[in-house]
Amino acid sequence: MVAKQRVIRVSTEQPNYAVCVLGIEVSIDIYGSIPKGSTSFDVRGTAGVGVYVVYNPEVVTALKGPSKWPLDVGVEVRVTMKSPSKVVNDNKVRVSYYGPTGQTPIASAWLYITCMAMSLDADTGRTGMVESKATNKTKWTWGPNGEGAILLVNCDRDGPSSGNMDNAYPYVRSHADLQDLSLVVLNTEGPADVFESHTLLLHISMFDATRVRVFQEGGNASLSSYEHILGSDKLSHTVGCKGGKERHAFYVEGLAFPDADFKGLVYLNATLLERASQNSPATPVFTETVVFRVAPWLMTSSTMKPLEIFVCSIKKGHNTNEKFLEAIKALAEKAGCKLTVCPEMENRGDRWIQDEMEFGYVEAPHKTFPVVFDSPRNRGLVEFPFKKILGPDFGYVTREPKNGRISSLDSFGNLDLSPPVKVKGKEYPLGRILIGSSFPGSGNRKMAKIVRDFLYAQKVQSPVELYSDWLTVGHVDEFLSFVPAPDRKGFRLLLASPLACLKLFKEKQKEGYGNAALFEGLGKVGKITLDELLEDRLLRSDSKYVQSCIDWNRSILKRELGLSERDIIDIPQLFTLEDATATALFPDMVNMVVLGKHLGIPKPFGPIIHGQCCLEANVRSLLEPLGLSCTFIDDFFSYHVLSGEIHCGTNVCRAPFSFHWWNIIP
Structure with a gap:
């Protein structure tokens, strides 16, 4: 029976009139005007009214007569309507009150009811x-x-x-x-x-x-x-x-x-x-x-199907990127992905399109469309998301600190999403947001509170905060990336690893290639042989520190994403410290663009051994068994020397998750 919605009083002095709603139970107050001497009552309704008497069977053991109920034991009368009224007052309820003899009513109370059907659907x-x-x-x-x-x-x-x-x-x-x-x-x-x-x-x-x-x-x-x-x-x-x-x-x-x-x-x-x-x-x-x-704003993971890749064209100055654009175009064609080039008049010399925005989407059962989240960094690309991305079935959202204070950590190279994971029995079918922050207790740079609050409030991609402030730029994409895989969890986490790089270089040195050098063929850049690198005490010290920072994050990622060592691949990479923060020594290979099985990886210009770069050969040996295709792209002068790489200089709009966010149990 439907829960009680309202109470209607009746009187023996005059009829009462009420409008009731179909499907809603009404309690009739039969006690408000009991005639003197009454000890029992009966209640009757016309054909359109359902009348119910509610009582405690432990108290009411026998009825006085075939249809009379005692008045002193909390008996309650409820009515429901059977159909909407055709005219007003076409339904009636009569309550009759009786004395001790129970023969003739002392008085009667009439209630005239009009039934409305009403439903907000x-x-x-x-x-x-x-x-x-x-x-x-x-x-x-x-x-x-x-x-x-x-x-x-x-x-x-x-x-x-x-x-x-x-x-x-x-x-x-x-x-x-x-x-x-x-x-x-x-x-x-x-x-x-x-x-x-x-x-x-x-x-x-x-x-x-x-x-x-x-x-x-x-x-x-x-x-x-x-x-x-x-x-x-x-x-x-x-x-x-x-x-x-x-x-x-x-x-x-x-x-x-x-x-x-x-x-x-x-x-x-x-x-x-x-x-x-x-x-x-x-x-x-x-x-x-x-x-x-x-509906929350939802991020997409790099392991999801790419739909459109965005990149900026920079033709002026010494660090033009025309050859880089040609390589990205070829990669997009391989991946069957649409390419959109933001011209210089729109990017105003700002090539870091990953930092400016993050693509996501919103979803309801009747409609889904992509939504770009515009970062508060506000450099040359400041107007691009609103003026060029916002449009039919392509939404826009932004969050900016009221005080206008931002740091490098507010750029969206410092924002990532894991693939779907299961952690200690709890499932995250839409992945978990990754935000770079400062080391516990250091109190240095953090992503703006207004942006972090927004990300946490979306609820269904429960954020994880990592430590990225040890980097000069300070972005999570400088030390991690996710690539699809056919086995295990369906992906691998790639982590930059100075120790893996030093180990590889030592092996090559022992094989007699100590004279092989980094940056061979770059002309303007001075070569560094393996012997020179491995004798550099400062580099070893820097590498130990950077590895400890990455290992701190490794522990967080394993704990918060439910990963084991078998889910992680170490990508050889060296960093150097300048003013106590780290910058990649050679192009940072984890800072890649992932277009399905096609990876666009910064060309590291590592030592040439047996006619090929030993760093490229090592990365191929780690990733190609997963069915991935590695394309190494020269971004040295167009991005690397400006403290960024391929991921920083590209942005990808991806297909949404097939899993519906409302089916999550947060």
Whole structure:
């Protein structure tokens, strides 16, 4: 039986009138006006009313007569309606009170009931379709058996190509814009005369007013017929009801992502109000609420299918990248991936496109689209995400510190995502966000709080903070990367390793190649032989320190991602310390771009042995058995000498996860 919704009082002095909602149980207060001398009662209803008497069988052992109930033992009367009324007051309930003899009623109380059908419906079953008359609309639950509607932040631009995101405007900008909104249907049925004394109100709280906007569907297909009824300073809207069976369609628009001050839940309410008289305030008869969770912004992992790779063109100055662009174009063709080149007039000399933005997406059962997260670094590429990425079915979001203070750690080369993992029985089917931070207790550079808070608030990709402040630039992509693999967990974690590099060089020295040199053929760059490298005490000291920093992260990654040593591959790499922070000595090979099985790896210019670079040969031997194709790309003068590599200079938009975020149990 449906839980009790409201109490209606009755009186023996005059009939009472009430409007009830189909499917909602009503308790009738039979004790408020008991006639003097009454000891029992009976209750009867007309055909459209279901009457139930609730009592304690341990107290009520026998009835006085075939249909009379005692009045002194807490017996309760409840009624439900069987169908909507055709006319007002067409259902009746009579309560008759009896004295000790129980023969003739002392008095009777009449209740006239008009039944309304009313249901506020949304896609609470997460099927992509509005579910009629669903239960548990007011509670949003996680997991594959969870219930609750989902709302997208309408942060793309389906309207005119100039201007802001669609949700910056209090009107529907195009028919495509409607697809990003969530449909809600208010179904009503009942006699028109009800609305002479009752009002049906759609409303939101003042707390949700900045996070949601509602449009009412008009009578035709024109955009102007969609009326903005809720949001901002509009907290309530009277729904015009003419009586009979009616369907009122509304479109709900998300305005804000979950964040530090917003858990992501918004509430849409429909309330039937009764006015006792023209001069008295209205009181609620019935309220129905649908709760929505705003879809989080989701990152993608480098192991996921690449759709489009972005790279900047730099033609001016000494560090042009025309040959680099040719190599990236060839790699994109191999991977079957679209290539977009950001011209110099748009990048304004800023080649570090990975640092400027991070591609992700939003998902609801009825719609999914990519969303670019614009970092607060604000250098030459500052306008590119908003002006060139934002567009039809491509959203935009950003977070900027109010004080304007940022560090290198706020660039998104310092933001990564693991592939899906399972850790101590807990599954992370959408991976875990990786953020570079400072060493515990050091109190140095950290990613801005407003950005970190946003990432944590998305909830479903539970962030892990690593130690990256030991690097001069300070980004996690300088010492780690993920590549797909056909076995085990479906991926490998690649970690830069000075010790693995020194071990390789010592082996080559013992084989008699001590005179083989780094940077052979680079002309302007002085060569360094293996003998010279291995005799350099300072380099050995730097390598020991850098390895300890990477090993600290190795422990965190193993613990937080549930990895074993078999899931990790050490990539040979040397770093040198300058002013107590580390920079890659030769092009940093883990700072690669991953396009499916095709890897674009910085060409390290290592010692040439048997006609090939021993560093390249070593990396091939580690990665090619996994079915990966290694393409070494020369980025020495175009990126490496400027303190970055291929990953820093490229950015990839990838296919979304097949796993639906709402099926997670956080």
